[in-house]
Amino acid sequence: MTTGKWRSNRLDELGSSIFAEVIQWKKHARASGMDVIDLDIGSPDKPPSDAVMQALGAAALRPNQYGYMGTRGSDAFRKTAAEWMAFRFGVQVDAEAEMLSLMGSQDGLAHLAMAICNAGDEVLLPNPGYPIYAGSLAIAGVKPIFYPLTAAGGFLPDVEAITEEEWRRARFILLNYPGNPVSAVADMALFDKVLEKARKYDVLVINDAAYSEMAFDGFEPPSILSANGAMERAIEIHSLSKSFNMAGCRIGFVTGNREAVGALRELKENIDYGIFAAVQEAGVAALKEAMSKAAPPKVGQLYERRRDVFIDALRAGGWQVEKPKATMFIWAALPTMEWTHPDGPWTSRLIARELLEQTGVAVIPGEAFGSEGEGYVRLALVVDEARLLEAAERIGRFIRGKARVHHRSTT
Numbered sequence: 001m002t003t004g005k006w007r008s009n010r011l012d013e014l015g016s017s018i019f020a021e022v023i024q025w026k027k028h029a030r031a032s033g034m035d036v037i038d039l040d041i042g043s044p045d046k047p048p049s050d051a052v053m054q055a056l057g058a059a060a061l062r063p064n065q066y067g068y069m070g071t072r073g074s075d076a077f078r079k080t081a082a083e084w085m086a087f088r089f090g091v092q093v094d095a096e097a098e099m100l101s102l103m104g105s106q107d108g109l110a111h112l113a114m115a116i117c118n119a120g121d122e123v124l125l126p127n128p129g130y131p132i133y134a135g136s137l138a139i140a141g142v143k144p145i146f147y148p149l150t151a152a153g154g155f156l157p158d159v160e161a162i163t164e165e166e167w168r169r170a171r172f173i174l175l176n177y178p179g180n181p182v183s184a185v186a187d188m189a190l191f192d193k194v195l196e197k198a199r200k201y202d203v204l205v206i207n208d209a210a211y212s213e214m215a216f217d218g219f220e221p222p223s224i225l226s227a228n229g230a231m232e233r234a235i236e237i238h239s240l241s242k243s244f245n246m247a248g249c250r251i252g253f254v255t256g257n258r259e260a261v262g263a264l265r266e267l268k269e270n271i272d273y274g275i276f277a278a279v280q281e282a283g284v285a286a287l288k289e290a291m292s293k294a295a296p297p298k299v300g301q302l303y304e305r306r307r308d309v310f311i312d313a314l315r316a317g318g319w320q321v322e323k324p325k326a327t328m329f330i331w332a333a334l335p336t337m338e339w340t341h342p343d344g345p346w347t348s349r350l351i352a353r354e355l356l357e358q359t360g361v362a363v364i365p366g367e368a369f370g371s372e373g374e375g376y377v378r379l380a381l382v383v384d385e386a387r388l389l390e391a392a393e394r395i396g397r398f399i400r401g402k403a404r405v406h407h408r409s410t411t
Helices: 009-013 018-031 050-060 075-089 105-116 131-140 164-169 188-201 258-268 277-291 299-316 348-359 385-409
Strands: 099-102 122-127 143-148 170-175 204-208 234-239 252-256 329-333 376-380
Touching: 009 131, 018 348, 050 277, 075 099, 075 252, 075 277, 099 105, 099 258, 105 131, 105 170, 105 204, 105 234, 105 252, 105 258, 122 131, 122 164, 131 143, 164 170, 164 188, 170 188, 188 204, 252 258, 299 329, 299 385, 348 376, 348 385
Parallel strands: 122 143, 122 170, 170 204, 204 234
Antiparallel strands: 099 252, 234 252, 329 376
């Protein structure tokens, strides 16, 4: 990207330009009259529960809710989040010293490297991974050491393949389970293995658990903080965005090792003044409702139904896609198409562009998430089942059409 007099070079390192490209592709498709089905961005299409919306609305009408709240988060929100950690995972945390409110998980992820690392430090990041992971390092002047997540390894880190020299250089290792974009899940055995290495090499472990309440087939994702001794070596980030359909509210929290949580709190106290009080009351309502006897079904049940409907339809249409165990995303290997595109062999970017231009279905190319993402696309289950079936039917026509082109070209 061209730099100018008033533009920092580090902006080029903040994230993939593909996200901006997909926005432009959609704009052009709609301008041409195309009915676009948005499966690209993971924005929930459902509202929070009635109890959460009522709590937010009532709080927003109180005149005393409009002052600065402070970065730590209200006592009520932090205490309720600590209660939820105990209820959900059996993890005991100190709401005062080991809990910090966040403006969504991305707030914490964007600032952690600045709070924990010095310029020139190095950290271990997943490839593929959510773009802010690497973007946050660019802001902080920290260097990534990428570890690959591959289908052969179940999209889990091979901690033994990370060299001793890399472990010694690393300030922290970032995990993301349940994962985005790869939709993989981890068990306590993996967390124990990572923590063992982290203790040996004096590395902090961070788990981005934004999708902890969005798992399928009876699986309950664990917290890394449930592992023995984890509070001495790990922190975990949770978000109410996906778990409780509160994406626009921008609220979550980080908990775990008090020194790391304290460092992030100290940084943020110089950056922001906290989350709107009414939003924090809505967060309290969401967490309390989840712990009550009248708790509504977890959002995972909705996405499990969508997953099954969509993937069954994709398979019927000729795309053999694996069913994920969690999250709102499908991480799909590119369909087999021997026909060559005029611009060259099929890539995730080319197939995403062609798919949108020809069918109106918008997806994110895997390369947006790192080099290991090439050969995949990410599809978000953020429309209702009827629209998912429509998308699958369009995709099936697209795949079969390419096969017919290839067949005609070889006869």
